[in-house]
Amino acid sequence: MVEREWFDKDYYKVLGVTSSATEKENHRAYRKLAKSSHPDTNPGSEEKFKEVNEANEVLSDPVK
Numbered sequence: 001m002v003e004r005e006w007f008d009k010d011y012y013k014v015l016g017v018t019s020s021a022t023e024k025e026n027h028r029a030y031r032k033l034a035k036s037s038h039p040d041t042n043p044g045s046e047e048k049f050k051e052v053n054e055a056n057e058v059l060s061d062p063v064k
Contacts, residue, residue: 011055023060030056 012019015029030052035041037048 009055011058014051014055015059026056026059030059 012021015021015026015033017025017029021029033052034049034056037045037052039046039049
C-alpha cells in the first residue's frame with residue numbers, strides 16, 4: 001500500500017497548479033511553496049514542507 005500512496009494524492013492540488021501545467025510551472029510553484037513553508041523560516045510547517053517536496057518528487061519524475 002505504501003507504494004501506491006502517491007497514487008491516492010492530488011499533487012497538482014498540493015502545488016496549486018492545474019494538471020495541464022508545464023514542468024516549469026510545477027517547478028515554479030514548488031519553489032514558492034517550499035520557500036514559504038520551510039521549517040527554518042516558518043516553524044511548525046514541517047508537514048506542509050514534506051508534502052510539497054513529495055509532490056515535487058512525483059511530478060518531476062516521468063516514471064511516477
